[in-house]
Structures are given as C-alpha cells and as structure tokens.
Amino acid sequence: MYREFGRILKQEVDVPIILAGRMDNPELAEESIGTCCDIISYGRPLLADAEIATKIKEGRVEEIRPCLGCHEGCMGRIANATVSCAVNPACGRENIYGLTPALQKKKILVAGGGIAGMETARVCALRGHDVVLCEKSDHLGGNLIPGGVPHFKRYDLKLVDYYKRQMELQGVEVHLNTEVTADTAKSFQADIIVCASGSTPKQMTVNGELPVYTADEVLLGKQDASDQIVIIGGGLVGCETALWLAQQGKKVSVVEILPEILGEHGAMPHMNYYMLTDLLNYHKVDIYTDTKVLKTTSDGVVVETDGTQKVLPAKTVIASIGYKENNMLYEQLKDSEIPVYNIGDSRQVHNIMYAIWNAYELARGL
Missing domain, CATH: 3.40.50.720 (NAD(P)-binding Rossmann-like Domain)
Structure with missing residues (x-):
C-alpha cells in the first residue's frame, strides 16, 4: 500500500526505512526490500499467525494463516475488549486458550x-x-x-x-x-x-417484469449483470457486491429498507465502514435508505421513500437480504x-x- 512512498523516501534519505501495511505477501515483501525499504514490519499478520516470519524463512508459505484485514478481532474490539484475531481465536490468550x-x-x-x-x-x-x-x-x-x-x-x-x-x-x-x-x-x-x-442466501420475490438474482449467483458468474443494476439490501454482502460491480463501470443503486446501510450483526469496525462507504461514494453508487421495493417494470425498480414513489433504472435486479x-x-x-x-x-x-x-x-x- 505504501511502497511508492517508501520508494521516494529511499532516494532522498540515508536512514533505514521500515515499511508496513499489507506486506504479508512474502514475494512482495522481498521485492520491496532494497528498493522501497530496509525492513518489513508486521502488525495484524502477527495476530493472525505469530509464526509468519519463521514460516517465510523456512519456505512454508502455504502454512501461513492469512490476515483478512477485517478488523473484527483486533481494531474492532480495541475500545472495549481484549485485542485478538478473527482467524486466530487463541490470539492474546494463548496460555489459557491453547490446545491440549x-x-x-x-x-x-x-x-x-x-x-x-x-x-x-x-x-x-x-x-x-x-x-x-x-x-x-x-x-x-x-x-x-x-x-x-x-x-x-x-x-x-x-x-x-x-x-x-x-x-x-x-x-x-x-x-x-x-x-x-x-x-x-x-x-x-x-x-x-x-x-x-x-x-x-435468502430468496426474494418481487412482483413485476424483471427476474431477481442473488448476490451469490452474480458473484459466481451463474447470472450476468447488465450495465444498470439495483441491489436490494445494503448489508455487507450487498454493499461489497455493489462496489465490485461499480468498479467494472456499471451503474449501481443500493436500496435499503433500514435507516442506514451496513447495520447487520451490530456495528462493523469503523475503519471498514468509512472505507467502504467512501469507496461506494467515489464510484458513484447511489444509496437509498428508508426505502422499500414495490415492484419491477421494464424500465427498472419501483421504490418508495417517505410516501414518494420513483423508478430506479435497472436491467438487472439483485437481492442481498441475508442468509x-x-x-x-x-x-x-x-x-x-x-x-x-x-x-x-x-x-x-x-x-x-x-x-x-x-x-x-x-x-x-x-
């Protein structure tokens, strides 16, 4: 993530440079040493797998338990719980929660x-x-x-x-x-x-002329998505699917019946929330909250917000309403x-x- 900054600094200063930030790819880390930095620093990857450095040294890269960058077990808990790791339940409590x-x-x-x-x-x-x-x-x-x-x-x-x-x-x-x-x-x-x-995935039937697919069907390529898409459901899967499609140049709208998006399973880590919402905004994904879907027509999806109806242009309708x-x-x-x-x-x-x-x-x- 910060390799280019390190590359610039490497040309300007004569002190050791430490580089961090999603550097747990051993090939990328090795490539960076000497050109972008002098030392690679691991933070979250050590929570996921405390033996990551040893495994890299011994060529056991396939045995490294990867950090997902999800923040669920670490930064998402730091204010009110012990720091741990989503993929490593024993992290932070190895002495009492290890295996026998x-x-x-x-x-x-x-x-x-x-x-x-x-x-x-x-x-x-x-x-x-x-x-x-x-x-x-x-x-x-x-x-x-x-x-x-x-x-x-x-x-x-x-x-x-x-x-x-x-x-x-x-x-x-x-x-x-x-x-x-x-x-x-x-x-x-x-x-x-x-x-x-x-x-x-939960199935959803919407009266009208357009079929409704699940996010899984589109993600797995079982159903094609057109260049105009409405996603029903603004949870994590719905929003990530919206971002993925928008990054392909498609026009995407997300319809959420609740007052806010990304509200399932309680509050998500704030850094994930702001990153995802910022990216949705950057890629011009339209978000409609407090909005319910009424039906589909040949022109798109008819929705209602505060008693007012409108048609969201769409050729593809995706339901992401949970599992x-x-x-x-x-x-x-x-x-x-x-x-x-x-x-x-x-x-x-x-x-x-x-x-x-x-x-x-x-x-x-x-």
Whole structure:
C-alpha cells in the first residue's frame, strides 16, 4: 500500500526505512526490500499467525494463516475488549486458550466443508482425533468462495487455501461430493458428529417484469449483470457486491429498507465502514435508505421513500437480504445416541469471526 512512498523516501534519505501495511505477501515483501525499504514490519499478520516470519524463512508459505484485514478481532474490539484475531481465536490468550491433546481419541465426523467445518476438523485433528470431513459440493470453502470473488476480498480465498493445506497436513480425511444425511450418517461409525452445514442466501420475490438474482449467483458468474443494476439490501454482502460491480463501470443503486446501510450483526469496525462507504461514494453508487421495493417494470425498480414513489433504472435486479441457516441435518440428528453439535452459520448466521471462534471453542473441548 505504501511502497511508492517508501520508494521516494529511499532516494532522498540515508536512514533505514521500515515499511508496513499489507506486506504479508512474502514475494512482495522481498521485492520491496532494497528498493522501497530496509525492513518489513508486521502488525495484524502477527495476530493472525505469530509464526509468519519463521514460516517465510523456512519456505512454508502455504502454512501461513492469512490476515483478512477485517478488523473484527483486533481494531474492532480495541475500545472495549481484549485485542485478538478473527482467524486466530487463541490470539492474546494463548496460555489459557491453547490446545491440549485429547484425553481419549475419537472418530469425529464433520458435515460441511466451509470455514467452520474446516476449523473444527483442523483443531480436532491437531488434538489427536481421527477426523472425517464431508462436503456435498465439489470444493471446500463454503460462502467464502463467492465472498472472495471481488479483488478487494482476495484474502478470503487465501484463508480457504490455508485450510485446504491444513486438511492435508493434519491428516483429515476429506470427501467431496458427499452429502451427509440422516440415513448415511450412521455408516461413518463416528463417536461424535459436528454439523457445519452453513447457510444459503435468502430468496426474494418481487412482483413485476424483471427476474431477481442473488448476490451469490452474480458473484459466481451463474447470472450476468447488465450495465444498470439495483441491489436490494445494503448489508455487507450487498454493499461489497455493489462496489465490485461499480468498479467494472456499471451503474449501481443500493436500496435499503433500514435507516442506514451496513447495520447487520451490530456495528462493523469503523475503519471498514468509512472505507467502504467512501469507496461506494467515489464510484458513484447511489444509496437509498428508508426505502422499500414495490415492484419491477421494464424500465427498472419501483421504490418508495417517505410516501414518494420513483423508478430506479435497472436491467438487472439483485437481492442481498441475508442468509438462512442450513440446520436441517442437525434437527434430524440431534436426538441421536451419540453427541451431535451444530456450529457456524448452520447454528446462527453471523460473520467469519463467529464461525471460526465457535468452531475452535467446540473442537478444543471434544
């Protein structure tokens, strides 16, 4: 982020220059030393992975747990809680919240290969359990796959890569294209079942002439977006999707029924809020709050604000109105003879920190 400033300073001063700010890419850091700086400084990446320097030195880059830049566990908590890390629940409390070997080795079945499922599998395997992870799709990562499509969310996909590597290193038996059902669960002969089935986008029906797609469908390329777009829902996914589309030169409007955008799950870290809202403004995304959608026409989306109706021009309509828990498997299995747990989004839809911390807390006690 600050490499060009360092490059200029390097030509003007003869004192050592320390460079920080998203320099956790080892190749970028190595390239910067000598041309932009003399020393690389790590802050948040050390919260995510205290061994980052050692892993770089030993060539174990794929084992680095990446900082997402989300601020949920660090700067977002600094005013009223202990600084920690969204992707590293033990950060700041390693002595009391670390991992210990399991008292009794067990076979654990994890149903779901999203982030919560993989964190559960990782921790259980580290503690000595035999772990089988089943994912019904052909890939791991869950909702981080569509979430990581925008270039400014690329670190989400790095986290998925980290977990894939951990599954290999810890000997987790992974089965893709394998859905765990109430009928098949018994065949695994597990001592414990952990349901990490995740969540799916809520569907929305709007009367009128235009189809309504989910943000996931557009992010994954299953549906094309035109050059005029209305996004219904101004939460984090809706606003990030709006920014991503606007950066492609498309005209985007966001319609939010609440008084403010980005209000789900409580207040988001202020630096993230202001950065995202500033970027939406810079890319000329129109924001309509306290506004409800009435219908669609061939011209666009009819909305109402304070009793006044207007048409927002659109050829594509995207609904981003939240996610719903996939808890059906847990409901079917919860009365089984063996312990069955429900974690992550399938327990309660929330953010990535909740999913990882929830999984870690459960797995360290199994």
